[in-house]
Amino acid sequence: MNTTRRQFTIGALMAAAAGTTPMLVQAQSGKTIAVLFDGLYSEFWVAGMQIIKDEMKKRGYAVLEGISDKDDSKQFEQVRAMIARKVDGIIIVQTDSKAVIPAIRAANRANIPMVHFNRPPAESDAYSVAVVADNQTIAREAVLHSCRTAKQAGGKFKAAILIGNLGDPNAIQRRDGFQEAVSQFSDTIEVVARIPTEWNSDKAFAGLTNALQANPDINFLFTSSDFLIPQITQALKSADKWAPIGDPKHVIFTGFDGFPTAYELMEQKYMDACGVQNLFFETKLAIDAIIQMQEGKKPEKVLLDPGFAITQANMMEKREEMWGYTLLKQKKSG
Amino acid sequence: MNSRNRITILLLQAAPYLLFLAILLVFGSLSDRFLSLANFTNIVIQAAPVAILAIGMTFVLLTAEIDLSVGAIMYLTGCILGLYLGGVPWPVGLAVVLIASALLGAVNGVLVAYLGITSFIATLGTLFIGRGIAMSVSNTASVYFPEAITSLNRAAVFGIPSAIVAVAVVFVIAWVLLQQTPFGRQVYAVGQDRDAATKAGLPARRIVFFCFVISGALAGMAGFVSSTQIGAITASYGLQAEFSAIAAAVLGGTSLFGGRGGVKGALFGALLIQTAANGLVIINANPYIYPLVTAGIIFIAVAVDGLRSRMLERLERRFIRPWEIA
Structure with missing residues (x-):
């Protein structure tokens, strides 16, 4: 050479x-x-x-x-x-x-x-000013809804979590939010798989498939980002566990981010809840902060987007705030 | 060679297999589900994309070159498949992917073999260009594959899952090409000593060029198999796939210095990495341990490769004083 x-x-x-x-x-x-x-x-x-x-x-x-x-x-x-x-x-x-x-x-x-x-x-x-979502609270609230759903259904649940990049504070906060929620329901839910994905779709698919292999009775799932939904769908289909709410094979599924695909899955009753980052609010906070700083003001160093959890119960009233729904609506209207 | 050296060489050559055995024993003792046929099938299916990628990478490594663009080729051809070939029958889609990826491999081949650019730099350049084009055509949005493609993940041939069939076909063709044809012998000769091979009349440039074409085509094939599994790709798809492929090839005994190794080792290396990843999930290990275990395995493989190379070099050296021969 x-x-x-x-x-x-x-x-x-x-x-x-x-x-x-x-x-x-x-x-x-x-x-x-x-x-x-x-x-x-x-x-x-x-x-x-x-x-x-x-x-x-x-x-x-x-x-x-x-x-x-x-x-x-x-x-x-x-x-x-x-x-x-x-x-x-x-x-x-x-x-x-x-x-x-x-x-x-x-x-x-x-x-x-x-x-x-x-x-x-x-x-x-x-x-500098940082606009951040309250990842931990949003994840906790969304997972709590799913935990309550599990509790109402009765019986024992085996849970898996797809964790993001361990070097990403957002991913860690979402994991901690999930952990906070399920720990309140330890009599009902046992976490049997913690899958690090590194925000990589291949690793997410392989990890979830492995987890389903080891624990075919997994029936509670949280993904730290909705962008992994296609891989989750594939893994659950391969394991014959892709079923809507009401079907005995249904896996209680919680998402995070508020993607258009997440809204579609909620509408089709494959997803139970989703933690939503309020993208519109975050962009408004960011732009307002820049303008204030240009005017010589000094906003707080951290501006928080409280976000929200969209669930099967509040979907119709909250969906207008979900950026994924807005994009989907725009796409459908051409 | 005395018996001590012979044993050391044998141990170094067997190191990856001993490592594999250790992994099987450790995870097997920690979970009763680990050592099952169903789980082994699962491991082979998941290892298929990396195995195919590693087989292609082996051709390039054997010529003492490197291909950093395979992940970008996977992403770019994946975008072509998802965005433009959604409505065509999958064999047509696969054929187009293979042709496109072979052409991308040919670009690398021309840059390295004919323009003489160092493969590390040339393929780093095509990595960025490939990813740039893919991000541009996909507008960095997720690219979804149609059901005709994703359903292949659940398809089987005589009961054998499609991913295993794909990796088996690629393996057999690559093995025959490398072990049973004059081209294969020439690849080893070029990798061991390119100048000597050229002086002996071998078309070294052409051989290197075709190794890059093969690597490119198999990157496309790996991407296709992976697409059937994951259903959609995003802009992070294929990132660092080249490192997994290189790690698998080196774990299987292919030398980074060229001229030594083979596709059998690449397949083994991919299985070894996937087995460790599978075991960690099955025992519900702490997520922070994953990179440590993976890095540890790769480190051992590279260290063993270095030790083996130095040892062989020392044994092949000619000694003037008899007492220097240990």
């Missing part, structure tokens, strides 16, 4: 060019906002990015976008590029809560407001 300097340079340039190309949209005039996400890995992030862009444009801002593909150093470069362009604010979704701190400090030095969307940074003396 001997390589000349020229060959190495061509290859390195090719890789660098491909890997570091952010999707930049040129600002035309007036104020500019940078929206830097670490990736658009699920419908939640796609919808979040779109809602922020639409709302900012409505308010007369030009939007510059950047995607860092879960690369903290690339994201830091993007932040520096945005500072050099003298943007009026940065909305960011970082991968690592600690690695983002130098970026916050750089924004502080340039006096550019920074808001973290849906993922908080680690504690530091640098100032």
Whole structure:
């Protein structure tokens, strides 16, 4: 594998060019906002990015976008590029809560407001505002509904949880919310499988299939994100456990996020409850915070989206607040 | 070679099998469901995508190259299948996926074999390009597969699950190609010493090129099998799949330095990784232990590969002083 300097340079340039190309949209005039996400890995992030862009444009801002593909150093470069362009604010979704701190400090030095969307940074003396969902409470409330359903049904339940990335605070809070809820029903529910998915669909499918192999009587399931619904559906179908509410084979199923597919499953009575992050509220909080900071105000460092649990009982009254339902309705109406 | 060296070499060669045995014994003693035919079938089905990927990677590793783009090829061809081939019969979809992935592999082959770009850099570049195109065509949204594709997961041929049939067919073809044909012998020769192989008149560039084509095509095949299992893919699909494939190949005895190994080992390596993952879920292990166990297995495999290579190198060295021969 001997390589000349020229060959190495061509290859390195090719890789660098491909890997570091952010999707930049040129600002035309007036104020500019940078929206830097670490990736658009699920419908939640796609919808979040779109809602922020639409709302900012409505308010007369030009939007510059950047995607860092879960690369903290690339994201830091993007932040520096945005500072050099003298943007009026940065909305960011970082991968690592600690690695983002130098970026916050750089924004502080340039006096550019920074808001973290849906993922908080680690504690530091640098100032920025984080908009986060109350993951633990939302998960607990949604799972509590399912626990009550199990209790009413009677008998013993064996539960499995699909955990997200163990390095993601959101995933840990959702796991803890699940744990808090089921521990109140320890006489009814026994947790027999804790499956780490690393937010990876292959691992989620394999893990759940393994769990169903070891415990064919699993009849209570919580997923830390709705984006794993297709894999859950496949695994339950293969195990002959994909059945609606009322069927003896039904697995009491709780989701989290509020995806369009989650609403569809609730409507079709395959899902019992879902913890919903209020995406519209979170984007409003983020944009309001940026504007307040531009005006010289100093909002709280953490702004909380209380979210809510949508259940079979309150579905009709709460669905309008569910971003997944709104997207689904828009899609159906063309 | 004296008996002590012979035993050491034998132990190093048997290390992955001893590890596998240890895993079976440990998990088997902790759960009565682990050592069952149903669970073993389950393990093979789940290992199928990584096994197919690892078989393709073995061809590339044997030539002392590396292919980091296999996960991106899986994602891109998965997007093609889900977005544009939803209405066609699955054999047509599979054929298009194989052709598209082989073409992507050919791009890698041209960059490495004919333009002389280091495979690490070339395939890193195509990894980003592939993922970029896939994210662009899918708008990074989830790509769902039709029931005609996902129902294949529950299909069987003479009672054998479709994923096992797929991996068996790929394994047999790859084994015959590598062990029973002149092309296979040439792959080993190029991997052991490319300059010597070229001087002996072997078309080294063409051989390396075709190894990348095979790796690309099998990445597409792995993606297809995986698509039947998981039903939908997102932008994180295939991320780090290359590491699983490399780990499986190396665990099975394929050297990162080229010229040594085979597809039998790749299949074994994939089964070993999946068996450990399966065992951890079955005993309801603490989720924080998973990465430690997986990393431990890979570390042992790589360390054994390094030790074995150094040992063989030492034994093959010519000594002037007789007392240096240990």
